Structure formats: structure tokens, C-alpha cells
Amino acid sequence: MARLTRPRRALSTNPLKSSAPLGAAMAYLGIEGAVPLFHGAQGCTAFAMVHMVRHFKEAIPLQTTAMNEVSTILGGAEQIEEAIANIRKRAHPRFIGIASTALTETRGEDVPGELREILARRRDFGDLKVVYASTPDFEGALEDGWAAAVTAIVDALVPEADPAARPEPTQRQVNVLPSANVTPAEIEEIDHLIRAFGLTPIFLPDLSTALDGHLAEDWSGRSLGGTRLDAIPAMARSAATFAIGESMQGAARLLGARGGMPVQVFPALTGLRAVDGFVQALMALAGTADAPEAIRRDRARLQDAMLDAHFQIGGLRYAIAADPDLAYALSSALAGLGAEAVAVITSSGANPIVELIPAEEAVLGDLGDLEAGARKGCARLLISHAHGRHAAQALGLPLVRAGFPINDRLGAQDICRVGYRGTRAFLFEIANAVLSHPHDAARPEDFGAAPIEPEFEHDRPQTAPH
Amino acid sequence: MSDALKQTVQEAFNEPGCATNRAKPAEARKKGCARPLTPGAAAGGCAFDGAMITLQPIVDVAHLVHAPLACGGNSWDNRGSASSGPMLYKTGFTTDLTELDIVMGKGEKKLYAAIREIVQNHAPPAIFVYATCVTAMIGDDIAAVCKAATEAFGTPAIPVDVPGYAGSKNLGCKLAGEMMYRHVIGTVEPERTTECDINIIGDYNLNGELWQIKPLLDRLGIRILGSLSADARYRQVAMMHRARVTMLVCSHALIGLARKMEETWGIPFFEGSFYGISDTSQALRTMCRMLVERGAPADLIDRCEALIAEEEAGARAALAPYRPRVEGRRVLLYTGGHKSWSVVSALQELGIEVVGTSVRKATEADKARVVQIMGDETHMYENMAPKDMYATLKAAKADILMSGARSQFVALKARTPWIDVNQEKHEPYAGYMGMVDLVRAIDRSVNNPVWEEVRRPAPWEAARPATGLRLAATSQDPAPGPVNDPKDFEDC
Ligand code: SF4
Numbered sequence: 001m002a003r004l005t006r007p008r009r010a011l012s013t014n015p016l017k018s019s020a021p022l023g024a025a026m027a028y029l030g031i032e033g034a035v036p037l038f039h040g041a042q043g044c045t046a047f048a049m050v051h052m053v054r055h056f057k058e059a060i061p062l063q064t065t066a067m068n069e070v071s072t073i074l075g076g077a078e079q080i081e082e083a084i085a086n087i088r089k090r091a092h093p094r095f096i097g098i099a100s101t102a103l104t105e106t107r108g109e110d111v112p113g114e115l116r117e118i119l120a121r122r123r124d125f126g127d128l129k130v131v132y133a134s135t136p137d138f139e140g141a142l143e144d145g146w147a148a149a150v151t152a153i154v155d156a157l158v159p160e161a162d163p164a165a166r167p168e169p170t171q172r173q174v175n176v177l178p179s180a181n182v183t184p185a186e187i188e189e190i191d192h193l194i195r196a197f198g199l200t201p202i203f204l205p206d207l208s209t210a211l212d213g214h215l216a217e218d219w220s221g222r223s224l225g226g227t228r229l230d231a232i233p234a235m236a237r238s239a240a241t242f243a244i245g246e247s248m249q250g251a252a253r254l255l256g257a258r259g260g261m262p263v264q265v266f267p268a269l270t271g272l273r274a275v276d277g278f279v280q281a282l283m284a285l286a287g288t289a290d291a292p293e294a295i296r297r298d299r300a301r302l303q304d305a306m307l308d309a310h311f312q313i314g315g316l317r318y319a320i321a322a323d324p325d326l327a328y329a330l331s332s333a334l335a336g337l338g339a340e341a342v343a344v345i346t347s348s349g350a351n352p353i354v355e356l357i358p359a360e361e362a363v364l365g366d367l368g369d370l371e372a373g374a375r376k377g378c379a380r381l382l383i384s385h386a387h388g389r390h391a392a393q394a395l396g397l398p399l400v401r402a403g404f405p406i407n408d409r410l411g412a413q414d415i416c417r418v419g420y421r422g423t424r425a426f427l428f429e430i431a432n433a434v435l436s437h438p439h440d441a442a443r444p445e446d447f448g449a450a451p452i453e454p455e456f457e458h459d460r461p462q463t464a465p466h
Numbered sequence: 467m468s469d470a471l472k473q474t475v476q477e478a479f480n481e482p483g484c485a486t487n488r489a490k491p492a493e494a495r496k497k498g499c500a501r502p503l504t505p506g507a508a509a510g511g512c513a514f515d516g517a518m519i520t521l522q523p524i525v526d527v528a529h530l531v532h533a534p535l536a537c538g539g540n541s542w543d544n545r546g547s548a549s550s551g552p553m554l555y556k557t558g559f560t561t562d563l564t565e566l567d568i569v570m571g572k573g574e575k576k577l578y579a580a581i582r583e584i585v586q587n588h589a590p591p592a593i594f595v596y597a598t599c600v601t602a603m604i605g606d607d608i609a610a611v612c613k614a615a616t617e618a619f620g621t622p623a624i625p626v627d628v629p630g631y632a633g634s635k636n637l638g639c640k641l642a643g644e645m646m647y648r649h650v651i652g653t654v655e656p657e658r659t660t661e662c663d664i665n666i667i668g669d670y671n672l673n674g675e676l677w678q679i680k681p682l683l684d685r686l687g688i689r690i691l692g693s694l695s696a697d698a699r700y701r702q703v704a705m706m707h708r709a710r711v712t713m714l715v716c717s718h719a720l721i722g723l724a725r726k727m728e729e730t731w732g733i734p735f736f737e738g739s740f741y742g743i744s745d746t747s748q749a750l751r752t753m754c755r756m757l758v759e760r761g762a763p764a765d766l767i768d769r770c771e772a773l774i775a776e777e778e779a780g781a782r783a784a785l786a787p788y789r790p791r792v793e794g795r796r797v798l799l800y801t802g803g804h805k806s807w808s809v810v811s812a813l814q815e816l817g818i819e820v821v822g823t824s825v826r827k828a829t830e831a832d833k834a835r836v837v838q839i840m841g842d843e844t845h846m847y848e849n850m851a852p853k854d855m856y857a858t859l860k861a862a863k864a865d866i867l868m869s870g871a872r873s874q875f876v877a878l879k880a881r882t883p884w885i886d887v888n889q890e891k892h893e894p895y896a897g898y899m900g901m902v903d904l905v906r907a908i909d910r911s912v913n914n915p916v917w918e919e920v921r922r923p924a925p926w927e928a929a930r931p932a933t934g935l936r937l938a939a940t941s942q943d944p945a946p947g948p949v950n951d952p953k954d955f956e957d958c
Binding site: 289290307308457 | 526548550551552590591656657658673674676677678680681684689697699700701702705878881894899910911913914915916919920922924925926
């Protein structure tokens with residue numbers, strides 16, 4: 001169980017973290033007809049947008065209030081109002097999600113108050129839902145910003161159910177709040193699991209229809225899909241709320257309170273034990289003691305995969321750098337097969353799950369720490385987002401890409417490491433990374449053996465086949 | 467089978483060096499030790515396979531399989547013998563005969579052309595040409611083609627006339643040794659020899675096992691002159707006749723070759739093993755004694771004892787921390803059977819209980835050793851059907867299976883840790899430090915949390931009593947199919 005350490009130093013070398021506003025923007029993109037709006041200077045928005053464009057390989061409709069020196073000093077209410085008006089005209093969004101940035105937070109504005117005032121005054125904004133989350137860059141990481149945005153959406157759009165007048169909850173409907181590291185393909189897998197038990201999920205947000213990478217019929221300056229806006233208030237009537245990832249605990253509790261329903265947090269859905277727990281909850285909710293044949297088979301296949309992969313993963317020394325929820329999910333699954341995390345680097349101190357990561361310590365650090373920790377711990381594999389490739393190259397180790405951004409590979413949205421099937425794929429991915437690495441082939445020098453006598457060698461050059 | 471081949475096979479079985487064989491009456495001896503293969507129940511490799519296993523680790527040679535695609539195409543690059551230099555042995559060469567080649571009788575021409583192409587493109591020290599069932603049947607005279615090619619291209623082309631249907635893998639190993647005796651050994655004279663030159667026969671340097679031993683020999687000033695065929699160069703095979711002593715590693719198949727070399731060149735041989743601490747020491751002792759008998763300086767024996775004392779102490783110290791982690795574990799040992807007792811005694815030293823061992827290829831003397839160590843004959847298995855093995859493991863009468871790859875899935879399907887101790891394994895376990903590596907592997911395997919994970923009842927089973935080992939209703943014992951056939955010897 002990991003003890004969180006925070007190295008005291010001024011410099012961050014090759015940062016691990018992506019900023020909180022970016023996480024918020026990504027969450028907003030999982031809402032139907034959305035345009036996320038950064039309240040800040042233009043550059044922050046451009047960087048965040050490019051980051052997401054490269055990861056998802058999609059146009060990302062991210063807007064900015066374009067704060068300048070004067071508006072920053074005088075307060076940005078006017079900029080916000082103008083931005084909303086302009087976005088409305090150009091993109092006809094149905095939802096605008098605002099995320100603050102370091103700049104506006106440093107100044108310290110009362111954005112919620114001003115926003116209320118704007119919305120009350122501007123009747124023409126009536127067809128639009130506007131949500132604001134406070135996500136200063138200097139606090140937390142991607143997953144924190146994402147969680148803050150989802151909490152803000154729940155707060156703004158899910159009404160408090162009146163216990164007396166409350167209609168019968170829709171017993172087969174379940175709310176699912178995935179954390180920032182859950183990919184579009186993973187949402188599909190969770191959806192498949194839930195529906196297998198005759199339940200209907202509402203995902204908030206839902207990147208599986210927004211950023212799954214599909215070719216739309218039309219150009220739109222808004223999100224391409226996502227949670228339907230009318231489904232959000234309906235979440236108050238679900239039978240239960242599930243959070244996927246500890247970072248979603250707060251949002252889930254708020255939603256549970258709004259609808260007066262039970263809340264269950266699943267810190268991870270990767271690994272046999274974790275998925276079993278989820279399936280158990282689904283069975284309880286569905287009131288069944290049985291599981292469909294397809295699910296049973298998927299579990300049996302995972303067990304077989306675990307046995308096949310344990311030869312590579314058992315005793316595997318690896319280093320991982322990721323946001324807390326993802327670091328926990330992957331490392332706990334690998335620990336189930338006897339892998340040893342020699343270095344765990346994480347991006348946010350806000351998430352208590354860090355303490356449960358199966359390692360001695362988790363460093364709140366950067367990719368420089370990943371490289372140093374991997375070197376010191378004699379790691380044989382690295383797990384991190386794409387920027388870990390430099391550390392991988394320096395150490396001559398394979399890199400398994402996980403997290404955000406993955407900008408040097410295609411199909412980041414298709415990576416699925418949850419559920420029985422996703423875990424199976426993940427274990428094979430790790431085992432294959434180990435197998436594909438030539439590191440393993442023994443050399444005489446490894447054992448201190450003297451080289452063979454030159455006399456024995458054939459004197460003519462041969463073509464080497466490899 | 468051609469008469470020449472029949473003759474070769476017959477001779478191979480008449481092996482005075484083999485204790486098992488000597489114990490048989492004359493009539494039975496003639497039949498050899500090849501049991502007739504049972505249609506429908508045999509799945510072991512063929513003689514060609516055995517020849518390949520034995521010779522392929524000669525790393526600078528081009529190994530050319532004269533056959534339709536299957537023989538070479540389905541078998542190349544699948545073994546873990548390692549090279550410290552040339553990689554040509556990993557290239558799969560085959561004449562890839564087509565129907566037309568066969569019908570038109572173009573096999574020999576194609577073979578000749580193939581040899582020429584190899585010489586031109588790769589310039590190897592030699593080319594080994596393997597006969598196979600089809601080419602033997604259509605009567606391609608590979609010996610003649612090799613002779614002509616050798617003369618024409620100036621690179622030795624060596625016929626390995628061991629078609630698959632000649633018999634088992636084990637027979638193929640024997641015949642491969644015979645081919646080397648006839649065509650290669652003694653064809654090159656070394657520039658220099660030393661009083662401490664040895665041959666090692668029967669080691670394949672799987673994942674570098676030879677290199678775990680070599681530093682010990684280096685320190686004693688013992689030089690591996692000849693090798694068949696761990697990390698061997700062609701010239702090393704050709705110079706084998708100049709070594710002082712031959713060590714035969716865990717191999718009955720090549721005993722005939724060792725004996726013939728003794729008869730022809732007066733090189734004495736001994737059988738030894740580098741598995742386990744006491745065996746390694748024993749092998750080194752015997753080797754040094756025999757070298758001294760043949761003229762090496764007498765102090766070699768003292769230096770050997772000093773080395774053994776140091777290495778044994780080092781290995782024991784390195785093993786100590788693992789003892790509490792593996793102590794009391796029950797192992798079922800199912801290997802090719804040679805010298806099972808050497809691994810058994812090594813494991814017992816660590817407090818591991820050996821609940822059973824196979825003695826499939828062990829000699830009577832080896833079996834006696836097993837009884838001596840384990841105290842009871844009931845723990846010895848000649849053959850164990852996969853079904854029985856599965857049942858034994860399922861009943862948790864053993865917590866680890868150590869075997870060759872073929873039984874791997876029997877163990878895994880019974881949710882039992884499995885350690886690879888045969889050819890396909892990925893870690894070398896030879897010598898003193900190899901033993902430490904083996905125990906580390908055992909520790910890593912038995913203490914892996916995956917076993918607890920896969921034995922967990924499924925959520926839909928949770929209501930029922932959790933028996934841990936119980937299988938889901940749908941799964942059944944694996945059928946005793948060909949892949950798991952225990953009659954197939956896993957090495958030579
Ligand atoms: S049995 Fe014959 S045909 Fe089959 S692989 Fe062996 S040599 Fe080739």
C-alpha cells in the first residue's frame with residue numbers, strides 16, 4: 001500500500017500531468033451539443049485543444065473567453081457573456097461548459113454569481129444550459145478537472161428529488177459516472193456488461209458517442225454526441241449510481257443525494273477481482289443469482305489468459321506514471337499476477353486511492369521521476385502516456401501507453417482495459433510487450449563466460465538473418 | 467527404407483555403451499529400444515525432428531531441409547538454443563518441393579541448386595542437408611548430390627540421411643550423431659591443443675545454459691574444444707577428435723557417438739549433468755580427474771575442489787533466503803526422466819517435497835538412486851496419462867508441476883503452478899547459479915497471487931460453498947489428446 005511522497009524541488013522534468021481545465025473540457029465534450037469554454041487567456045485554450053486533437057484525432061470545439069490584460073484586471077463577466085453569445089450564434093450549442101483557468105482563478109472572480117446574473121438577464125440564452133466549474137490549473141490534474149466538471153453538471157442540471165412527491169424510481173435504470181481515464185471503448189464495454197443483466201445505464205459524461213472517432217454526416221462546431229441533455233435530470237430517478245474511479249466519489253455522492261439513491265464507488269474495473277465486484281453489484285441490482293452465458297465465458301477466458309500471461313507478468317518489475325485512478329486500476333490488476341511496481345508516479349494528491357496502489361510509495365512527480373525510479377528499480381517495462389517514450393528510449397525499455405495524451409499512436413479511443421474482456425486484452429498487451437523485447441536473450445557475458453576462440457569461427461563473412 | 471539406412475538404424479540400436487540395452491537378451495536387443503508407434507496415439511516428433519534438435523545448435527551452419535514445406539516450414543526457429551555469435555542456424559532453409567518437382571523427379575536438381583544459392587548468398591562453413599520422408603521415398607540420393615555439390619562449390623555439404631519415418635525423435639538424435647561421426651568429425655585439425663581440451667555432447671545451450679557452466683571451466687583452464695552441439699561452430703564439430711575427454715550431458719541418445727569416438731580416437735567419456743548443485747560438482751570432479759589421468763597437471767584436482775567449495779557455499783547462501791518461501795511445497799516432477807534424482811535431491815535440500823517423479827528414460831541405476839532418495843518406488847512414474855496427472859494436481863496432491871511444455875496446460879487447466887524444465891523453457895537453470903534461478907522461478911510461480919485469483923469463485927458461484935479448486939460446471943478434464951501425450955519424449 002503506497003505512501004504518497006512529494007519530492008521537494010522547484011523543477012518539474014517532463015511533466016506527467018495534464019491540466020485540470022483540460023479534464024473539465026474533455027468531460028464537457030461528453031455532453032450532447034456541447035461547446036466547452038475556457039475562461040482564461042487564448043493560449044491555454046489553444047494548447048489544450050491541440051493536445052486533445054492529437055489524442056483523439058478529431059476536431060475539438062474548444063472555445064475561450066480570450067481574456068486580455070484589461071479584462072483580467074477589470075473582471076471577466078463581460079467576456080463570458082460575449083463568448084456565450086458568439087458561440088451561440090456560430091455553433092448553436094445546447095450546452096456550454098465553462099472551466100476556469102489559473103489566470104482567472106488568480107484574479108479571483110465570483111463567476112457563478114455573475115453567470116447567474118447573466119443568465120437571468122439574457123432571456124435569449126434560455127435554450128442553453130450553461131455550467132461552470134472551478135478548475136484552476138494549479139490544483140490537481142486532468143482527473144480532478146474532469147470530476148469537478150461532472151460535479152458541476154450534476155449540481156446545475158439534476159434537480160433535488162422531493163422525497164414525498166418522488167415518483168417510483170425506475171428500477172432498471174442505473175447512473176454511471178466514469179472517471180477521466182475511462183476511454184470511449186471502455187464505456188462501451190461497461191455498457192455491454194450492464195445491459196447483459198437487463199439494466200439500462202445513463203453515462204455522465206458519455207465519450208463513447210462523442211469522441212469514439214466516427215465520421216459524422218455533417219460539420220458541427222459542437223460535440224458529436226454524448227449524454228443526452230434530457231437524460232441528465234432523469235438521472236435522479238435511477239435505482240443506483242455507480243462511480244467508476246475514486247475521483248468520481250464526490251460527483252456520485254452529490255447525484256445520490258439529489259435522487260435519494262444508493263451510491264457505489266468502483267475504484268477500478270480492471271482485473272478479475274475488480275470486475276467480479278462490479279458484476280456482483282449488477283447481479284444484486286438486477287435481482288439475479290445468475291449471469292448470462294456470454295459473461296461466464298468471458299470470465300473463463302480471462303482466467304485462462306491470466307494463466308498464460310503470468311509467466312511473463314509474474315515477477316515483472318515495471319514502473320508506471322499515470323493519474324491516480326488509472327495508476328491504481330492498472331497496477332492492482334498487474335499485482336494480481338505477481339508483477340512488482342518498482343516506481344509509481346502519479347499526478348494528483350487529491351485522490352485517496354493512491355494509498356491503495358500496491359507499491360511501497362507513490363511519488364507525486366513527473367516523467368523524470370519515472371525514468372529515475374525505473375532505472376533505480378531495474379524495471380523492465382514502463383507504463384505511461386505517450387511522453388514516456390523518451391524515458392523508454394533512454395532506458396531501452398518497452399513502453400505500454402496508457403492515459404492522456406497518446407498522441408503518437410492511432411486509436412487511443414479504442415483502448416479497452418476494463419471488464420473481463422478488456423482485462424484480458426490488457427494482460428496480453430503487457431505480456432507481449434515483455435515478449436517482444438529482445439532484452440531477454442542471454443549472452444555469454446551475462447554469466448561471465450569468456451568469448452569463444454577465434455580459431456573456431458568460420459573465416460568467411462556470413463549474412464546474418466536478423 | 468533403403469538398405470543403407472536400415473543398416474544404420476540397426477547399428478544404432480546395438481549399443482554396448484547403453485546399460486539398458488546391455489541388460490536385454492540378444493533378441494530383444496536387436497529390436498532396439500524403439501517401441502512400435504501406435505497409430506492414433508503417437509504424437510511425438512519424428513526422426514528428422516530429432517536430427518534437427520541435435521544438429522541445429524551448430525550455429526554457423528546452414529541447415530537445409532530437403533522436403534515439401536511442412537517438415538522445415540513447420541519447425542524452424544522454435545527452439546531456444548542460443549548462439550554467442552553467428553545466427554545462420556536460425557534461418558529456415560528448405561527446398562520446398564512442389565507436386566511438380568516430385569512428379570517430374572526434379573528433387574535432386576532443386577537440391578543442388580539450393581545448395582549453390584546458399585553458398586553464394588551466405589557463405590557458411592558447411593551446409594547440412596536433411597532428408598525427410600518424401601524425399602527419401604522418391605529416392606532422392608542426397609548423399610550423391612551432397613558429394614557433387616561439395617566438389618563443385620568447395621563448401622562441405624553434409625547429408626543427414628534421417629528421414630522422419632525411420633523412427634522416433636530419439637532415434638533421430640542417435641542417427642544425427644552417427645552422421646557427424648561419418649562425415650564431419652576428424653575433418654579439421656585444430657591449430658593448437660591443450661591438455662585440458664574437452665568435448666561436450668548432448669547439451670543444446672538452451673537459453674544459454676552452457677554459458678552458466680562455461681565460467682567454471684574457464685576458471686579451471688578447461689577449454690571446450692568440441693561441442694555437439696551447444697553454441698557450436700562447424701569447426702568445433704570437425705575438431706572433436708582432438709579433445710582429451712568427452713562429457714556426455716544427460717543424453718542416452720548420443721552415447722553411441724561417445725563410444726565410437728573412444729574406440730576410434732581413444733577419447734574416454736563420462737556421463738554427467740549440470741542440473742543441481744551436487745551433480746554439477748560431481749561432473750566437474752569427474753572431468754578433472756579424467757583430464758589428469760590423460761596428462762593434465764595434477765593440481766587441476768585441487769583447484770577443482772577449491773572451486774567447488776567456493777561455488778557450493780555461494781549457491782547455498784544465495785538459496786537460503788528462498789528456503790522459507792518454498793519450504794514444504796509439494797512438487798510433481800515430470801521430465802524426460804534423465805537423472806531425475808539430481809533435480810530431486812536438489813529440491814529436497816531446500817525443503818521442497820517431491821511427491822512423484824517420472825523415470826521415463828532413466829536407467830536402472832538412476833531408478834535405484836530415486837528409490838534411495840525418495841525411499842519408495844510408488845513415487846516413480848513410467849508414464850502418466852494427462853488425465854491422471856490432471857487428477858493428481860486437481861486433488862491438490864501437488865502444488866507445482868515441473869515438466870516439459872507439453873504438460874503445461876494440464877497444470878494450468880488444473881489451476882496449478884507449472885515450471886518449465888525442458889527444451890522450450892525460457893530461463894537457463896544449469897550449474898550452481900542456475901539452481902538459484904530455478905528456485906527463484908519456483909518461488910515466483912508458487913507464490914504468485916494469480917493462483918488465488920483464478921481459484922476464486924465467480925460471482926454467480928459465490929452463494930455456493932467456495933471450494934477453491936472446484937471448476938465451473940462447463941469445463942471438463944482435458945481429453946488425453948495428442949498434444950499431451952506423455953509417451954512423447956520431450957528431448958533427446
Ligand atoms: S515425419 Fe517425415 S514428413 Fe513428417 S516432418 Fe518428419 S520428416 Fe517430415
